[in-house]
Amino acid sequence: MGGVPGSKIVTFDMGNLQQEFPQEISLEALESCQIRHSALEAARISINRRLMANVGRSNFRLKIRTYPHHVLRENKQATGAGADRVSEGMRLAFGKAVGTAARVEPKQKVISVFSTPQYLEKVKDALKHGSYKLPTPSRIIVENFESS
Numbered sequence: 001m002g003g004v005p006g007s008k009i010v011t012f013d014m015g016n017l018q019q020e021f022p023q024e025i026s027l028e029a030l031e032s033c034q035i036r037h038s039a040l041e042a043a044r045i046s047i048n049r050r051l052m053a054n055v056g057r058s059n060f061r062l063k064i065r066t067y068p069h070h071v072l073r074e075n076k077q078a079t080g081a082g083a084d085r086v087s088e089g090m091r092l093a094f095g096k097a098v099g100t101a102a103r104v105e106p107k108q109k110v111i112s113v114f115s116t117p118q119y120l121e122k123v124k125d126a127l128k129h130g131s132y133k134l135p136t137p138s139r140i141i142v143e144n145f146e147s148s
Helices: 037-054 117-131
Strands: 013-015 023-029 035-036 059-063 070-074 096-104 109-115 136-143
Touching: 013 037, 023 117, 035 037, 035 070, 037 059, 037 096, 037 109, 037 117, 109 117, 117 136
Parallel strands: none
Antiparallel strands: 013 059, 023 109, 023 136, 035 096, 059 109, 070 096
C-alpha cells in the first residue's frame, strides 16, 4: 500500500491534566460514520479555543476519544486530452493512501471535556460549536462522578 499518511491531530489531551474533575461532558455520535483526521483536528481546535477563552486552562481537561486508524484510499483518474488512453479505469483500482479516518459507531463518545458544574453551560457551548465540524449528528451528554 505504501505508507500511512501522518495524522493531523496534534494532541489528544489538553487543559489541566493533573486535577480530577467532578463532571464529564461528552459529544456522542448519533450515527455510524467515518470522521477524517482533519475534521477531528478542526473540532479540537474550535473546542479548545472556546474553552481557553471562556473557562481558562486550569478549569478543564479536553480528551479526544477516537483515533483515526482507518486508511482512506483514492483511485486517481486522469483528466484532459488523451485521458482515455492513459487511464486504467477500474483495472487495478486499489488507490493511493490520501488520509486516515476514525470509524465511529452510534452512541460512541468522540470528544469529552472534564470540568466543574459552574462551567457547564460554557463547556456545552464549546462542544456544540465543535460538533459543527463533524460529519455526523451528535448530542451532548453530561455525567457526574460521585465524590468519595
